[in-house]
Amino acid sequence: MTTSSPLILWFRSDLRLADHPALMAAARTGRPVIPVFVLDEGNRHAAPGAASRWWLHHSLTQLSGALGALASRLVLRRGNAARIMPDLLRETGAGGIVASASHEPRQRAVERLLTDAGVPLRLFAGNHLFPPGTILNGSGAPYRVFTPFYKACLNAPPPAAPLDAPAAIAAPGEWPGSDRLEDWDLLPRAPDWAGGLRETWTPGEAGAAARLEAFLDRAAPAYDTARDLPAQPGTSRLSPHLHFGEISARQVWHAATHHPDAGSTGMATFLREIGWREFSCHLLHHCPEMTHRPLRAEFENFPWRDDPAGLRAWQRGETGYPIVDAGMRELWHTGFMHNRVRMIAASFLVKDLRIDWRRGAAWFLDTLVDADTAANSSNWQWVAGCGTDAAPYFRVFNPALQARKFDPEGGYIRRWVPELGNVPAAHVAEPWSMMAYDREAIGLRLGQTYPHRIVDHGEARKAALAALGEMNENASVLN
Structure with missing residues (x-):
């Protein structure tokens, strides 16, 4: 590996440029960066459903455009990531892979396969408030109940301030081949059932930022009561943006805790809900069988x-x-x-x-x-x-x-x-x-x-x- 060899930036559930530690670390090396997304549908518990596929198409479109504005591009591949990533290393002469660490069982299994095969993979904490495995009880065991888990989070050093997006990303001299997003057939064919989705959502990093700002300014102070009234626009609707990583939990937490209404009961309730999402991620990290087996x-x-x-x-x-x-x-x-x-x-x-x-x-x-x-x-x-x-x-x-x-x-x-x-x-x-x-x-x-x-x-x-x-x-x- 030479200092001029490119790095592969492996996007997964982190489809954004801001507050992306793996991307920032790669950009700061000055080496060429090859952004890659792999559509790996090899696990029935993790394969995206029809609505998620619709969102993924539009989120990848937005990410590709944002990379293009930095004179970069998004390389798309479909198949088994454990085979595709080593192939890409050989194809591009890349010196290593950087990615955000995942709590998903399928993604973690791929990470282990790559590491065991000697693939140079460096993982960065970037998708959670606290890396799963770091919030433990006094006996060093994971929490199994939310309230003490959340109290431990509040007593831990606060999440670091989010990172800005990089100002530039060095491009390789030659780009590897890429699938066409349209050929993945993520969008519905006739009949087109996605009209309601198009009316309701704006996938992508910019849409996520706009939704967060609107929620914090409009609804967050009354969130503790309004969130239970479905006829009112009292919830954040940030969950799909967080799921696809178009915005990080750290960005949401930082914006909420630094907002003028940060001391309101509504904001405290909202932060607790972010904590519940964090607890779910940590629980899955420790109990991957919870997708299909009862924990009791x-x-x-x-x-x-x-x-x-x-x-x-x-x-x-x-x-x-x-x-x-x-x-x-x-x-x-x-x-x-x-x-x-x-x-x-x-x-x-x-x-x-x-x-x-x-x-x-x-x-x-x-x-x-x-x-x-x-x-x-x-x-x-x-x-x-x-x-x-x-x-x-x-x-x-x-x-x-x-x-x-x-x-x-x-x-x-x-x-x-x-x-x-x-x-x-x-x-x-x-x-x-x-x-x-x-x-x-x-x-x-x-x-x-x-x-x-x-x-x-x-x-x-x-x-x-x-x-x-x-x-x-x-x-x-x-x-």
């Missing part, structure tokens, strides 16, 4: 139901419970679902329908633009009660009560379930409670214009608690 072992034997019709009704937003259906339709149209409604919809699947949480997690991975493996797995395990830091399974959300509390006027429901547009606020959370002649007067015919409830919540709750008791009895016998 007794839930391996939970009596889940096989209910294809119920799963299909839930996926389509046709359960007969308006707040659940509104959330599932918002998800299909925009690739996103309000956080409070995510909890309600997830609870309905795993408790009212008693369908395995992994079926819900798989659907979210396919349809969410913020389909982050760590957050998705930890959130579903939290709702299902099978994670290490979980809501007890016996806590069963009543969807009608949740709707009356958090969408009291029904604005969110009416937006996404327009067939209930004329239902009075007193009944929009549970239209079956209206007298039949009142429903008829506004053209609402249950089972025709809007579905009947596919389960009775009260009976479903009893069945869910009975299933929990059965699991606990079996666990006692085994012990």
Whole structure:
């Protein structure tokens, strides 16, 4: 390796130029830098879903343009990264690879394969507030519960200030060949279902920065209360930008803690949510099996139901419970679902329908633009009660009560379930409670214009608690 040989900058979940320690380290050497992104779909738990593929296409387009403005370019390759990266080293004569360290099981496995094969790979901390493995309890073990984890984060030295983007990136004398992004077919073919995504999102680093600034100035001070009201624009909607690394957690944390409203209760609540995302990443780092196995072992034997019709009704937003259906339709149209409604919809699947949480997690991975493996797995395990830091399974959300509390006027429901547009606020959370002649007067015919409830919540709750008791009895016998 010579000081003039190029370096390969391996982009993964860090599609940005600012606050990118690996990029900055490579640029500061003065050596030619070859930015590379590999589309590696070799793991069923990590392959991007349809909504994520749409976002990835546009994010890579924006990153390529930003690199082009620095007289650089983005090299695209598709396939097994463990084979492609050594091939690129030989093809370009590069002296090494620099990248941001990952908490994703698939990415970490590739890192190990490359290192074991003698590939010169240097990893930089850049995707987290604190590198996974550095926040440990007094015994040197990882935290399994969020609150003490977050307290430890607050007591640790604060995350370093984010880095600026490099002013220049040296280009190699000869560029390696690159795939055409259009040939990856990341965008939907006919029928084009992505219209709602285009209306809702602006992928890319600039879009991420604009969304953060707008949220901090507009909604952050009231975040502690507004975040639970789906009819209001009270959440940050930064999750897809964070997932793709168009903005770093460090940038978000620094902007929030240095904002004029940094001392507000809303901002403290927002920072705690960033902490929950960080906790999920650390948990996945230590427990890579959490994508497909419950962290509480007794839930391996939970009596889940096989209910294809119920799963299909839930996926389509046709359960007969308006707040659940509104959330599932918002998800299909925009690739996103309000956080409070995510909890309600997830609870309905795993408790009212008693369908395995992994079926819900798989659907979210396919349809969410913020389909982050760590957050998705930890959130579903939290709702299902099978994670290490979980809501007890016996806590069963009543969807009608949740709707009356958090969408009291029904604005969110009416937006996404327009067939209930004329239902009075007193009944929009549970239209079956209206007298039949009142429903008829506004053209609402249950089972025709809007579905009947596919389960009775009260009976479903009893069945869910009975299933929990059965699991606990079996666990006692085994012990």
